[in-house]
Amino acid sequence: MSQRLSLAPRPQGFTLIEALVAAALLGLGMMGAISLTMHSLQAVGSSQQQSTALTLAQNTIDCLRSGPALCTDSSALASTGQAQETQTLSGTAYKINSELSSTDMAHLQGLQVTIKWQPTGSTTPHNPMSPSSGQVTLRTRLASVPLFVQAAMP
């Protein structure tokens, strides 16, 4: 009987310790998984923002190719060589900066379109020099070679 009393609690205590270790392990695992999920969500959001910014930049260039008057502040672009606008998409504000510059050729202009935005999860003020900053820049050139010129009638 005394042998029964002395042996009975030992396995029960061991189970409790194992359960505690298991709970700790599970907790650590869950913390890692939650952290990873949060990070994943942030990364996916950031990629989506980058894709949106890229599309905006490409649209802006296409628009400027087809004629500045149709798509942006043409008077500002013509007078100062710069135009700015902000578009908000899916809760993110994208600042679009279009810049025309002269080149070494008379009939050729340089065009740079920069899109800046506040990346997902970032609470710090926007800093374009920061590696985590949201910014996409596309550079191209525009020649004034026309599509069709009507011959002067005699």
Add this chain to the structure above:
Amino acid sequence: MKALARGAITLLMVTLLVLLASMVGLFTARSILSERLGANNGVWAAQAQQTAEAALETALAQIEQNFSAVPNTFWSTHDPQQCLSANSGIEWQCRSLLLDAGWDTQGHTLLVRVMRDVVRAPHVALVHAQAKHAGNHSLGQVQQSVYLPTAGPIGAANKAAPLLTQGCVNEAVAGSTRFCAPDANQAGCSGTGQAIGTAIQTLYVPDLDGNGVISTAEQKACLKVNAGSLQGGALVTPPTATPAPKPAACDSAVWNALFGQTTPAQIQAISQAQALKGLNNQTQPARTVYWVDSPSEWSQSVGTSSSPVVLVFSAAACASQCPRISPSTQIVGTVFLDTQCQESRAGLWHSGSVSGQVAVPSGLPNLQAGSQFLWFANHRLAFDWPWPVNIDATRVQRVRGSWKSGG
């Protein structure tokens, strides 16, 4: 023992769960990595594409600048390595265009090629630009066709006669030549009908009596060709007196009537390009433009009804006397003698057998026996290149609908 086993099983289960969670985490991490890589690739691809477009635009501006300065030197070379596989036939002339790539701060390797078909469309250049970045494996390609002022639209088709002159014509031996005017089928001497069109048209007849009107007598005095030679074809002269062509300032009325806005220098440049490509009457496609500076007699039969030629005997070839065409030689297409409005340079000329049109900016005195002039309606195909209606052919312009990316 049972409780101990329960604890071990719990620990095992938890370990498995943690392992499972780790695996899920690993896959999630991989997915994040590929998502980021995809987004970055998108940006790099867009940057390469925009750089290729910038290279194309720079090339177009450079071509425009070049053509306004020295139009006939642009196509003086051919580099077969610059031809794309779809444009590698013998008729394709290709060259690269060197660009100052200092404006590309992203370190792309730029390549611009310019190609044209020297037979079917020597006035259209296909400009292909490529931007490649070795570091991030991005590649952008874009192409566009442009009209070049290497030729122009041809003149109106209102001078349908196998011989067009700007002066008088007579045979060395009466009735020894042959003129086949257009018949009802727009063919000459096809045997299917009587000639109903013009055999000889001249833009100048001397107004001998000075009354300002060209009479039948003046017409006959100027175009002394036997009725047997004309074979029913008509003679057309201006109804009223026109200014005599001046050798010192030879006007280009005959040239313009045929070639329209295409200049002699442009025809010469296209001829040189076809020669540079090794085209001749045996190749496929055959050579279609011949600019001849040699005063030697021409004895090569060239041109077919499906591929007529244009043969220009230049002012240099006609410096003293325009080269004769050998009696047995057959030409299908257009022959132009640049006599510089001097009748003496076309004296004693022999035409061989020309199916198409012979044009001379002067008269043709003493036309030699056996000369044959047969009308062929499509004789201008060799230089009738496709142009949009009313286009100003003196400028570099983009061809509508020809822009293509990733090509």
